Amino acid sequence: MGRLLLQRLGGLLTTLFLSSIVIFGSLYLAPGSPENVIFGSRTPTAAARAAVRHRLHLDQPLPVRYWDWLTGVLHGDLGTSMVTGQPVADRVGAGLGTTLLLVLMSMIMVLVFGLTMGLLAALLPGRVDGVVNALTSVTVTVPSFVASALLISVFAVQLGWFPASGVGQGLGGRIQGLVLPAVALAVLSCGFLARVTRNAVRDQLEREHVQTALVRGLPRRTVLRSHVLRNALPPIITAVGLLTAGTFASTLVVESAFAVPGMGQLTIQSVAQKDFPVVQAVALMLVAAFVVCNAASDLIQAVVDPRLREAGSTS
Amino acid sequence: MNSVKSTWKRLNKALGRSGMLSLAFLVVVLLAAVLAPLVAPADPNQSSLLDAYAGPSGAHLLGADGIGRDLLSRLIFGARTSLLGPALIVGVSLLIGIPLALLASWYGGWVDGVVARVFDLVYALPGLLLAVLTVALFGPGLTPAVVALSIAYIPFLARIVRAAARQQRVSPYVDALAVQGFGMLRITVRHILRNIAPVVVGQAAIAFGYALLDLASLSYLGLAVQAPTPDWGVMVSDSDAMLKGYWLQVLAPGVLIVLTVLALTVLGARISGEKPPGYLRRRPAKAVAAEKNRTTVGAAA
Numbered sequence: 001m002g003r004l005l006l007q008r009l010g011g012l013l014t015t016l017f018l019s020s021i022v023i024f025g026s027l028y029l030a031p032g033s034p035e036n037v038i039f040g041s042r043t044p045t046a047a048a049r050a051a052v053r054h055r056l057h058l059d060q061p062l063p064v065r066y067w068d069w070l071t072g073v074l075h076g077d078l079g080t081s082m083v084t085g086q087p088v089a090d091r092v093g094a095g096l097g098t099t100l101l102l103v104l105m106s107m108i109m110v111l112v113f114g115l116t117m118g119l120l121a122a123l124l125p126g127r128v129d130g131v132v133n134a135l136t137s138v139t140v141t142v143p144s145f146v147a148s149a150l151l152i153s154v155f156a157v158q159l160g161w162f163p164a165s166g167v168g169q170g171l172g173g174r175i176q177g178l179v180l181p182a183v184a185l186a187v188l189s190c191g192f193l194a195r196v197t198r199n200a201v202r203d204q205l206e207r208e209h210v211q212t213a214l215v216r217g218l219p220r221r222t223v224l225r226s227h228v229l230r231n232a233l234p235p236i237i238t239a240v241g242l243l244t245a246g247t248f249a250s251t252l253v254v255e256s257a258f259a260v261p262g263m264g265q266l267t268i269q270s271v272a273q274k275d276f277p278v279v280q281a282v283a284l285m286l287v288a289a290f291v292v293c294n295a296a297s298d299l300i301q302a303v304v305d306p307r308l309r310e311a312g313s314t315s
Numbered sequence: 316m317n318s319v320k321s322t323w324k325r326l327n328k329a330l331g332r333s334g335m336l337s338l339a340f341l342v343v344v345l346l347a348a349v350l351a352p353l354v355a356p357a358d359p360n361q362s363s364l365l366d367a368y369a370g371p372s373g374a375h376l377l378g379a380d381g382i383g384r385d386l387l388s389r390l391i392f393g394a395r396t397s398l399l400g401p402a403l404i405v406g407v408s409l410l411i412g413i414p415l416a417l418l419a420s421w422y423g424g425w426v427d428g429v430v431a432r433v434f435d436l437v438y439a440l441p442g443l444l445l446a447v448l449t450v451a452l453f454g455p456g457l458t459p460a461v462v463a464l465s466i467a468y469i470p471f472l473a474r475i476v477r478a479a480a481r482q483q484r485v486s487p488y489v490d491a492l493a494v495q496g497f498g499m500l501r502i503t504v505r506h507i508l509r510n511i512a513p514v515v516v517g518q519a520a521i522a523f524g525y526a527l528l529d530l531a532s533l534s535y536l537g538l539a540v541q542a543p544t545p546d547w548g549v550m551v552s553d554s555d556a557m558l559k560g561y562w563l564q565v566l567a568p569g570v571l572i573v574l575t576v577l578a579l580t581v582l583g584a585r586i587s588g589e590k591p592p593g594y595l596r597r598r599p600a601k602a603v604a605a606e607k608n609r610t611t612v613g614a615a616a
Binding site for chain 2: 015018023026029137138140141142144145146149152153157164245246248250252253256257267268270271272274276279283286287290
């Protein structure tokens with residue numbers, strides 16, 4: 001187990017390191033000089049340009065700048081926004097809490113509704129299964145921005161139950177403002193998780209060990225819990241990991257749709273303003289969230305399934 | 316005439332009712348896109364402010380948008396950009412992904428190892444984030460978005476091709492061909508690729524659907540297709556119409572996106588040989604009863 005943990009941690013750090021090089025390197029290959037953002041439409045004198053380049057360390061070679069940036073990041077200094085002049089860490093910090101809350105709310109909905117629908121479909125073949133199947137075939141194709149548009153027109157504009165954009169003050173106000181965005185994020189994932197759950201549980205129900213346990217007269221509840229569900233867990237955990245990671249990526253869309261002041265909206269804004277220090281920081285954090293989710297689902301799998309702890313040393 | 320009939324029968328049998336419905340819908344959308352100038356009732360960019368937010372009528376079958384452009388015509392012309400992008404993405408990623416996957420599965424060993432790790436690395440990055448970063452570099456537009464998503468979709472398709480090709484690689488017929496002295500190129504292209512064609516085509520259809528979703532999301536954010544051009548994703552982003560309660564202007568393109576992707580996933584699953592979900596499958600009553608008996612565990616718990 002310890003070995004698997006170390007191995008996953010190593011892989012995680014390697015991926016993060018490689019993506020930090022790609023992110024840092026690629027943004028400075030962009031056409032046009034980064035300092036132009038500061039000058040806007042004005043044409044600077046050569047001396048002013050040189051001074052700004054020196055202040056931003058743009059006159060140094062790329063590897064040196066990368067090293068400075070990386071050591072800064074490791075000390076919690078993410079640089080300074082070129083547009084607002086604020087430290088990037090402040091801007092990111094302000095949005096991070098909101099985004100984490102949004103992802104958490106969305107994933108709770110996904111777990112509750114996705115698992116329930118999947119289990120019902122697996123255990124009640126026939127009409128219930130058919131209804132769930134029809135429902136999930138459609139929801140897995142509803143992109144989050146279409147769901148956002150639908151939710152805004154019905155619940156914000158027509159009924160006025162929730163705000164159409166922005167979030168309120170305090171935890172209560174924040175949660176109220178995040179309900180619709182969280183639902184918009186959850187629609188697609190719910191259908192996906194329900195399908196995975198249904199197939200995993202169905203697959204186990206048809207296995208001989210389940211039939212054997214039933215024939216031996218074990219209580220159905222016990223068979224379901226320790227024979228069916230336990231064995232159906234691994235694919236479900238993988239799916240939850242993938243979906244959580246995907247939800248972080250989808251916040252780019254949904255936060256912009258609902259004007260939620262989170263990391264996703266910050267990313268899109270900074271991209272539009274070409275505010276490279278901010279783009280680098282948020283991109284790296286989104287990748288980190290993505291990689292951590294995938295690694296976490298691997299580790300939870302190993303906790304659930306002892307066989308994987310052995311296999312972990314070879315793969 | 317007879318051969319047309321038998322081809323139709325075979326197609327019907329292979330795709331089933333749901334597959335045929337999906338195919339029919341996609342053909343209609345494709346025809347609308349190709350023949351847009353002929354079938355669209357009006358110029359999609361012709362605005363007349365008197366008709367702003369007009370409801371459905373004889374003049375505008377689905378009504379008009381905020382500056383009086385005909386909604387139906389914009390939907391029909393929007394099919395062009397909405398389908399062209401994903402087609403390019405899937406085309407490019409197949410063109411790069413298939414050779415890489417075939418090489419990896421044929422040679423195995425370190426070639427396979429390197430290719431698989433690179434795929435894993437790219438697969439670990441969300442395609443949407445990759446596309447947003449590319450747009451940050453090169454500015455918004457269809458081209459950077461398509462390039463970024465093509466890269467992101469290579470591993471999605473190549474991993475499936477690699478797995479399918481590896482299964483073929485170890486079958487006896489491949490050894491038999493190799494013993495007869497046929498080269499790697501001939502065996503992989505003429506035999507292995509042909510045998511896994513249904514999986515490749517089916518998964519490509521599914522990838523087409525997801526690419527359409529991703530590209531539409533980017534257009535919605537204003538990062539891919541730009542505003543005056545009619546495009547389904549751009550049309551959903553008309554927040555002015557939405558906040559004024561003109562939901563048809565926003566939801567009609569959204570519904571078209573959902574239906575197109577739904578048709579693509581259903582058709583893709585049928586082509587690559589996945590079993591259709593229960594509600595679409597016509598089963599003899601006996602089998603249903605047997606299944607009910609088998610799974611009474613759940614019903615009781």
